[in-house]
Amino acid sequence: MFYAKTEQKNTDLTIVATKSIKVIIMERNKNKITLTTIGIDQPTNRIIDKLCKRYDLKKGEIVRLAFGYMDKACINPSEPPESAKSELAKINKRQDDLIRFIRHFEESQLNPMVKATHAICVRFDEIVKNLGATIDTEMNVSKENLRSILRKMDEVFGEQKATMQDISKKLNLLYHFQKDNTNLLLKVIALYAELASCGLTDGKKKERLKEDIDKLLSPKL
Numbered sequence: 001m002f003y004a005k006t007e008q009k010n011t012d013l014t015i016v017a018t019k020s021i022k023v024i025i026m027e028r029n030k031n032k033i034t035l036t037t038i039g040i041d042q043p044t045n046r047i048i049d050k051l052c053k054r055y056d057l058k059k060g061e062i063v064r065l066a067f068g069y070m071d072k073a074c075i076n077p078s079e080p081p082e083s084a085k086s087e088l089a090k091i092n093k094r095q096d097d098l099i100r101f102i103r104h105f106e107e108s109q110l111n112p113m114v115k116a117t118h119a120i121c122v123r124f125d126e127i128v129k130n131l132g133a134t135i136d137t138e139m140n141v142s143k144e145n146l147r148s149i150l151r152k153m154d155e156v157f158g159e160q161k162a163t164m165q166d167i168s169k170k171l172n173l174l175y176h177f178q179k180d181n182t183n184l185l186l187k188v189i190a191l192y193a194e195l196a197s198c199g200l201t202d203g204k205k206k207e208r209l210k211e212d213i214d215k216l217l218s219p220k221l
Contacts, residue, residue: 188216 040048052062070077195209 184216188213191216 048059048062051057052059055062057065069075191209191213195206195213198206198209
């Protein structure tokens, strides 16, 4: 049987491809070597050659890495591999599900919250504006009431001042009137006293005193 032999150095596996497309795997367990024969077809052999050329690996390395990868990734070789199209379809479906979830969340949760918050903000602005207008109105009314009270107090104090001034003038006039009358009375009394002290021979003096008394009393009559 003709063999095309390929050996891998410093590894635990050695692969020999035969013309009948068989692979002999020699396991090195300490100092003992166990040979295992695996039969592969020509297309599989071409795939191995293509992968070795693509990734610059030897057949022993490609087999070891491939089986290690399948073991770690829990890949079942008997199941058909997923195509890129189906994987993209799954990804697109997940994206669509996520988008639908986001839209549903926006419609059911976020949008009502935004609307409620906006309504609260609008209501708060209206309350603040109305409160400001009410405060301004009350302030204007209070200022106007204060001005009215001050004007009324000025009027009252003005009237009282005018009344006091009038009373003061009247009292002053009354004082001068009483003073003049008192002086006149004193003069009349003095003249009557002098007239009473005149004797029978003082006829002219009596006449003069009577005339003076008449002059003092005449303007008041």
